[in-house]
Each structure stands twice: as structure tokens, then as C-alpha cells.
Amino acid sequence: MARLIDIAREAGVSEATVSRVLNGRSGVNEVTRTTVLDAARRLGRVVEPVAVGHGPVVGVLVPDLDNQVFSAWVERLEAELFETGASTLVGVRARTVEREREILQRFLHAGAVAIIVVSGHHAQQQSPLDHYREVTSAGIPLVLVNGVQRGLDAAFLSTDDEHAVRLVLTHLHELGHRTVGLAVGDEHTWPVREKLRAFEAATAGGDGPQPVAFTDFSYAGGYEAARELLDRGATAIVCGSDVMAAGAYEGIRSRGLEVPRDVSVVGYDDVFWASLSHPPLTTVRQPVASIARAAVRTALGGGEDSRRPARTEVVVRPQLVVRGSTAAAPSAAASMER
């Protein structure tokens, strides 16, 4: 980095004047100040907006922003961080672990004082954890949302997916559905395993084997999964995301069936357009606001007080939002008509 003496020579002033300018001290003529600033920039010296200092910055990492749940996460986290006086760095598209590592490094590099990761590779079962350790060992509090990993000095906050699926299954059973299909993404992923657990408990509960389709959380994934689950006799389909549910609608229609008359569909997330779809989607609302608040508090509060970011593990229960995509099972409806 250019030294004061270099800048001084470049600007044709003394070292002292450069020092005063760079530290925002008074007693320097505006013209001289500009000359010095220009020289400093020419020599590649980082001229930070002085007199304003250095506010806290927190990194937020999400998988993408196309899925509206994740923009909702960013929106809530930014709101909470803003309240506490911090600024929000975002990172997107951490598709590979390598990429995720690069983004985390970028956060550290940008001076983040805490990092919050939503649905990152920590949700993956066999994921390496070294890149998270690089963060924690730098003394930066790490908060991981929707996923749990042993042996990591971080805080974990998750939606209670098992409970969510229980809520959904209870709702569908009350409507007379006996064969309920589950459409989810990668099996080795924390939220999927949680959902699966509740699902298998229900299977064991006496309704016989309940079909499960593993595709991915996209529209196309929902389409495929729905068609497969229909073939396996499902009269209701529980999707791992609202986008999947939209795809499921289309898959069901492609078989000449109608939602909810012939098949019920349940989404997950409760994104903006869920209530605008036809029929309006019954879905599970993630407790984004409360988790976001807790995440920010953990990220910023824990770091100062106890120095130890308290390896906490909190699970928050979501809420079932019943709209128009679930109805009585066809057979049940028939028996009711009788």
C-alpha cells in the first residue's frame, strides 16, 4: 500500500498534510484536500469515507433469490439487522461447497462481524464442515438456519418440519385421505429427512405404505413427482415447496384430474403468490419472521456478551394455512354424498 510519504510527493504537499486529510482532521484547505485525495486514489490507496467510521456488517447467505421464500428470508433478516444498526451483505448461488466457501471468505474479506446461512450446505448430511470452521475460528459468530450439524461451534435455528408434516397429515386424514404422497428434493438433506420422519411415523400408524417421490424443489420436480405419486395411488400430494406445488398442479392436470376435486395439494413456504394460484394453495407458513429475529439476536448479541456464540439449537413451529387446494378425498366425498 502506498505510504503517506508517497502520496505527499504525488500531491506536492508534506506528509503531515496527507495524514490530516486521510484522518478527516480539520485545518486543511478544501482544494488541498481534494488534491491529496486524488493523489491517494491514483496510487491505489483506499480512501474510505472517513468521519463516518465503520459500522457493523453481517453476511447473509441464501441458495437463490428466484424462490420467493429466500427473498423473504433476506427481507426479514435485512429488516432485523437494520433495526440493530447493522448492514446486510448478501451472497447467493452457493451451489457447490467450494462456492459456498468462496462466498463465506468474501464475507470475512468484506469485514463481516457475523454470518447467517439459510439452507446452505449445512443442511446436507455428508457435507464437509471445514469452511464453516474457518469462519468460527476467525471468531465470527455463525448462525445456520434450517439444518443441524454436530461438531460445529455455531448456533442452529430451524423450522420444525416434522411438526409441519404432522399438521398437514392430520388435516388430510380429517378430509378422508388414506394414501398421501410426499414430493421432496434430495433425500440426504436435513429438512427432507425431518419431513420423512413424520411421514414414516404416519405410515407406521396403520394407513399402510405412503408413497414418497424424490425429485427436486423446482417446478419441473413438482410436475414429475405428482405424476409418479398419482400412479402410486395418492389422493393427496404434500410438496416440499410452493414452487413444487405449482408444478404438481400442472402434473395433476396433465392426467386429466382436477385440484382439489380429484387430488388435494399442500405446499410449503407460503410465498406471495400461493394465495393467488388457482385454486389458492393450502400451505405451511415458515416462521420466517421469528427465526430471522432470533438469528440476528444470536449473531450480534452472542458475540459480545459471552464471547462464546452459544452452540444453541432452536426449533420453531410453523403454521398450516388452509386454502382451496385441499378437499375431501374422492371416495370420502362419494360416501358423504350417499
Place this chain on the structure above:
Amino acid sequence: MARLIDIAREAGVSEATVSRVLNGRSGVNEVTRTTVLDAARRLGRVVEPVAVGHGPVVGVLVPDLDNQVFSAWVERLEAELFETGASTLVGVRARTVEREREILQRFLHAGAVAIIVVSGHHAQQQSPLDHYREVTSAGIPLVLVNGVQRGLDAAFLSTDDEHAVRLVLTHLHELGHRTVGLAVGDEHTWPVREKLRAFEAATAGGDGPQPVAFTDFSYAGGYEAARELLDRGATAIVCGSDVMAAGAYEGIRSRGLEVPRDVSVVGYDDVFWASLSHPPLTTVRQPVASIARAAVRTALGGGEDSRRPARTEVVVRPQLVVRGSTAAAPSAAASMER
């Protein structure tokens, strides 16, 4: 701030060791390092994640993240910034100018080297500009997207809304629509005025007065506007956003009419769910990717080379995506049937 010598005494080591620890130099025992770090924190010395330095950070300000266009903007801008090695700060909810100013200050405070504002208060006609000048006079390049203001030393990049509306009107005229309604938000806003201009040119073109409804860019706004425009004889409704179009669908249905048989609807933005709505929405696709690329290049490139962030003004043409919500006008369809 505590000096090295103070920390050294507190930790019971030499000044040299403290210097090494604080600069992340190697050759210090892990135990000693921790002792020093603890002592430094006790004395209130900011222990930044050193050894990583200070990468460039760019601020991105959007009005909200509920509307998916804005998450798309953030997504693209983040992608472009990441490519060039910069990190992305986001600011949301700049509802008032005061708030916008606060967010911009926050960006400066966090060390942003450039700032990009999408659809901010610069789109407002009578908006004060002082808070933008605070940015530019700090030597920080400012890029303002979708809005133009005279007398500001910033770069302006916008979607060609006038052209967009021309495209839409041509499409609708070809389908036989003679009375086309425009549903937009605040009249004093740059994108609205641009759209209005093309609309009024069409009005003057011989089809007589074309109705315009000023509500807001929300779902409710679209609902209200659609009902008003139907009352005024419109057979096609051009909306200022896809969310408005979704509201318009509902408004049209509330009158017992059907899209597109009775009324055609055109949206604006081409958000993710536009193709999933029923019927799939004909809409205008904003050139988000190309503008985002140009914005980042202007923000980061212009600052170094010429020192002057080149008060540019670029307008990019959008694209009409024809789907299922536009069809021949009722009268024209009737005459075709004959």
C-alpha cells in the same frame, strides 16, 4: 483506542507479540494468540477478521423484496458483482426519502465503494436530491436505475418504458382492441410518465381517449384499476406490474368477465409466476440482466479510470412476451366469427 503496549501489558506479553497477533502473522502459539485476543477485546480494541483484508463492497438499494422483480434485480446485480470480485450490501424499504438517506449513509458507513439504486426516490419527479449528492461528493460512484434526474453527477440506466408500451399497444391493436386501459401507480413517477407518453401518443393517434387509472403497483391497486377501466369501456388492460395484473384478473372476474375471452390483460416485469398464472400472463420482460451488467460496469469501472463517474444516461429496450392473457377483442372476435 487501546494501544498495543496496553494490550501487551494486559496479556502479559510483549508489544511485538500483540502486533503479530493483530496482524494475523504466523509464529505465535495458539494459546498466546487467544490470550492476546481476549485481552484486546477486554480493552475494547476492535478485533477485525484480519489476514483477510478488505475487499470492495457495493451497496444495492431496492424498494422491497416482496415484489419478485426486485429480488431478480438483487439476484442479477449480486451475480455481476460477485464476478468482478465485489461483495453486495443490500438495503430495502426506502419508503421515505429520509429512510433512503439513512440507508445510503449506512452504505457509506459500511465502506461501500459504489452504490446502485433501483427504482428509488430518484424516480420521483419532485424528489429532493441532496442525499444523492452526499454520496457523489464523497467520491462514491452512484448508479440510478429506472429513473432520471437532471443536475446529478450520477449514471442513469433505465428500461425503455415508452417503447415497452408501444410494443404492447401494437400487439393489442393487431388483436382488434380499440379501447385500451392503462393501470399504473403514482403519476409523478418516472416510469409511469414514460408509459403515459407512449399511451397518449396512441390516444392522439386516432383511437380517441384511452382511459388511465392511477392506483398503485400492488394487487389491490390492480383490482381497483381493472374495475374502473372496465367501467370506462376498456377491452384490454395494460398493467404497470405483474402483481397488478394478478389483481386485475380478480377485478375482471369480479365483474363476471373472463380473461382473455372478454378482456385481455398485459403485465409488466415477467416475474417467475407470470407463466404459471391462469391464463399465463402476456407481459413485458425487463432487461434486468443487461442493465445489471451495465450498472456494475459503470459503478466499478467508471470510478477508477476516469475518476469522473461519467454522467451517462442509457436506455435499454425490453421485450414483449406473448402468452395466454391476450386475445382478439370481443367485437373483433364476433366479426371474425361472422
Place this chain on the structure above:
DNA sequence: CAAGAATGCGCAAGAACTTTCAGAACACGA
């Protein structure tokens, strides 16, 4: 127009921080 005040800048002292170098402490193999 001159005296005094205010402002702006460089010199040089010295404060703050970094780095070199050598020695202490420890580990390990002969």
C-alpha cells in the same frame, strides 16, 4: 493601509506500530 486575527502548511519530535534477530524452551534422535 496597517494591525491583528484566522487560516493553512511544513518541520521535526515523538508516538504507534512492525520487523529483525537472537536467545530460551522444548522435542527428538543418536
Place this chain on the structure above:
DNA sequence: TCGTGTTCTGAAAGTTCTTGCGCATTCTTG
């Protein structure tokens, strides 16, 4: 047990940055 090598640390010298002070220049006022 004795070398030999490695790791870690502090003393001191070196580098970089800050600041008190005084001089020069410009502005202000009677």
C-alpha cells in the same frame, strides 16, 4: 546425556504515521 533442530517470544532497531508549534499567507476591520 548431549547435540540438533524447531518453535516461540522479547529486546531493540526500524518504519510509518500523528501532532505540537511556529511561520507564512490571506482575510478582516478600524
